[in-house]
Amino acid sequence: MKNPITNLQKVFDSRIRLGIMSALMVNDTLDFNALKELLGLTDGNLASHLKTLEQQKIIAVSKQFVGRKPSTTFKATELGKNLFRKHLVALEELINNQ
């Protein structure tokens, strides 16, 4: 039997990145404040994790203006969604093999 560990995505080792991705799987887009509120994080902490996810092309970022205020929204990319599903399957296998 193949080792499920190999399918675990390193990027989702962090509970915070896992949380961001969970929220983006069930919401088409979320803005920075919504994520901050949801996960109860500081601006800096959230921003650094978002940066990591963006660099790995797991999430896509778009900036626009709402009135005069800049607003940044995030969405999961197809790649990101696939990796997340893979990660979930691996977690499940781990649980079943315990």
Add this chain to the structure above:
Amino acid sequence: MKTNSSNPNEDIQAIREIMERSSKFLSLSGLAGIFAGVCALVGAAVAWFFIFDSGQIRYSGHLQNYISSINSGIGFYLALDALLVLVFAVLGAVYFSFRKAKKAGRQFWTNSTRRLLFHLMLPLVSGGFIILILIFRNKPDMVISFMLVFYGLALVNAGKFTFSEIHYLGLTQIVLGILAAVFINYGLLLWAIGFGLMHIVYGTMMFYRHERKK
């Protein structure tokens, strides 16, 4: 929040919790339902005992003659009665949900709140317009049925974004609304069952399932 995951069970739990919290309005309190139900029962009692003179005035047929216009006595008092019930029920819903959010340390006005309200208001406002048109065209016999059906559709629509009880409460209201269209003489009774009794039943159920156990 933990940074490193070593326990897949905890990970799955965290994923599920965040998915639910980010997509559903969980601050809706069962107490809001109970309070709305009580308001509706009081409103129905006022309509029955004072406006319909304890059944001396029948809802159908007869009523048509009484409501010649919204300005005539009975039509005006019924509309006022219904409006007061609505205002108190909505105020109660906001108050109890706000309180529940505060207790749980959650924000009240979030994406989920906006999404829930949008999906609730769409059928509700459409129904509201249809009902106003019926009243002004002097066709009051279907008003109660439409109130129940449109409210039911609104709840089913909004039910996807909050507790599943709301979905079933909506289905119940739709069934009652169709019955009210068939048995027009029992309109007020069915209204009291739908807006009064069912709110209390489902509100109590929600309270015991989601609030009491903690």
